[in-house]
Amino acid sequence: MNTTWIQKEVVLRPYPRGFHLITREALEAVPEMAQIKTGWAQIFVQHTSASLSLNENADPDVRRDLETYFDQAVPEHAPWVTHTLEGPDDMPAHIKAAMLGCSVQFPITNGRPNLGTWQGLYLCEHRNHAGSRRLIVTVAGETA
Secondary structure, eight states: OEEEEEEEEEEEOOOOSEEEEOHHHHHHTOGGGGGEEEEEEEEEEOOSSEEEEEEEOSOHHHHHHHHHHHHHHSOTTOTTOOOOTTOTTHHHHHHHHHHHOSEEEEEEETTEEOOOTTEEEEEEEOSTTOOOEEEEEEEEEEEO
16 A cells, blocks of 8 residues: 545635535645545645634534524624734634634544534634635545
8 A cells, every 4th residue: 555645725705604515625735645545634724714614514504503603702892802904703713713713633444534424614713704714635545
């Protein structure tokens, strides 16, 4: 068996604030994943005001509830916020991104992501008017 490393950059279109399923966009960038018998994928977002999460991929209420929770937990215009140069949503976006994290990792089995039945990849967009976001997708593993 051989070990293969693949790394691609994915540029996502701008998304509005919220939690968005991007599983397809991220995985379509690495068709070479089909060659991996056993391995892993890591997806990293190159931004400090957006994050990634693996979560429920079927019911959109979950995404709305997550957005509602984080907006209440880290509100805009909080009196303790001092970093306001980029607008009232910027520092709350940094805090939310720190809470959720900038990368996810999952196993690959027989050329496919070995995710749970209801798991999908979210882009967690924390800014009100963000631009496009860049992902780095790294796949590594043994090929047949």
